[in-house]
Amino acid sequence: MTAKVLTITSGKGGVGKTTTVANLAVAFASKNQKVVCIDGDIGLRNLDVILGLENRIVYDIVDIVEGRCRTRQAMIRDKRFPDLFLIPAAQTRDKNAVSPSDMVRLCNELREEFDWIIIDSPAGIERGFKNSIAPADIVAIVTNPEMSAVRDADRVIGIIEAEEKKPPYLIINRIKPSMVDKGNMLSVDDIYELLRIEVIGVIPEDENVLIASNKGVPLAIDAKTRSGMAFRNIARRFVGEEVPFLELKETNFWNKLNIFGQKD
Amino acid sequence: MKLIDLFSKPKSVRSAKDRLRLVLINDRINISPATISDLKDELIAVISKYVDIDPQRVQVQIDSDGRTQKLVADIPIRSNTKKR
Numbered sequence: 001m002t003a004k005v006l007t008i009t010s011g012k013g014g015v016g017k018t019t020t021v022a023n024l025a026v027a028f029a030s031k032n033q034k035v036v037c038i039d040g041d042i043g044l045r046n047l048d049v050i051l052g053l054e055n056r057i058v059y060d061i062v063d064i065v066e067g068r069c070r071t072r073q074a075m076i077r078d079k080r081f082p083d084l085f086l087i088p089a090a091q092t093r094d095k096n097a098v099s100p101s102d103m104v105r106l107c108n109e110l111r112e113e114f115d116w117i118i119i120d121s122p123a124g125i126e127r128g129f130k131n132s133i134a135p136a137d138i139v140a141i142v143t144n145p146e147m148s149a150v151r152d153a154d155r156v157i158g159i160i161e162a163e164e165k166k167p168p169y170l171i172i173n174r175i176k177p178s179m180v181d182k183g184n185m186l187s188v189d190d191i192y193e194l195l196r197i198e199v200i201g202v203i204p205e206d207e208n209v210l211i212a213s214n215k216g217v218p219l220a221i222d223a224k225t226r227s228g229m230a231f232r233n234i235a236r237r238f239v240g241e242e243v244p245f246l247e248l249k250e251t252n253f254w255n256k257l258n259i260f261g262q263k264d
Numbered sequence: 265m266k267l268i269d270l271f272s273k274p275k276s277v278r279s280a281k282d283r284l285r286l287v288l289i290n291d292r293i294n295i296s297p298a299t300i301s302d303l304k305d306e307l308i309a310v311i312s313k314y315v316d317i318d319p320q321r322v323q324v325q326i327d328s329d330g331r332t333q334k335l336v337a338d339i340p341i342r343s344n345t346k347k348r
Contacts, residue, residue: 158291183278184276186277197331
């Protein structure tokens, strides 16, 4: 088994990186893939909360790097999925406690044991971001259909290109088809036209995301919600399946409804 | 562009796209409009030494081709039909 290291980053904060990591992790795990998530946001950890594992942290990534525990001891096993683990970030340290080469070393140690290592990058383009992309085989950038998120995504794409990594993938989060139809929100095509990297997922705006984070149970744990399905589809595309973009069809459906509305 | 786009996109998306397009080009190449203007003036001076061009109609701008930016100069040559 040789894991692929998938880093989720964005430039701008608050676009849904941690939500994406948690949901992809659960989606991979429910396909019987062995997954470990690493929270790269030292000082502002949150992946533990989104996964509902916050009460089980004993050691964290800085403890591993500084030799206070073995890697295995800092890995929290998700009781819902025996093959899903979290390595939490330290909350009381800063980003300089870990270096890019520490991250490469840690991922290399984990590679043999897992199918996927998913790294939750912090916002920004500084140390925590550099730590997160250093070991990445695949980078996916999360953005929202919004000026500053698209602009920051472009900056991050530029930096990743300069690092001579493979071109990153794009995940467009929080699309509202009704606003797109009214011409008041950038569409998937608009964003693709501006950023020109492959879109691997489109997630509609969904109140259930907040409810899921309240509960600590990622949506992609089942296929009951559209956004949960969208996350599961991204995981399927990452393992090489051809999955159509359901959301776009839904957009067309709403589009038609609106036309009828205007005729009335 | 689909026909339906003509009707359904008259609103803020237009300005978002136009503004983002310019912002991204600026972020990617980091050349100020003043520098482009200087470049254009020098380009006109150099080319005029060899070819009879119309300085008023020269256009120099940054264009995007996928994720690559290119410098595009449109330099119309003055026709010499009058002289004949």
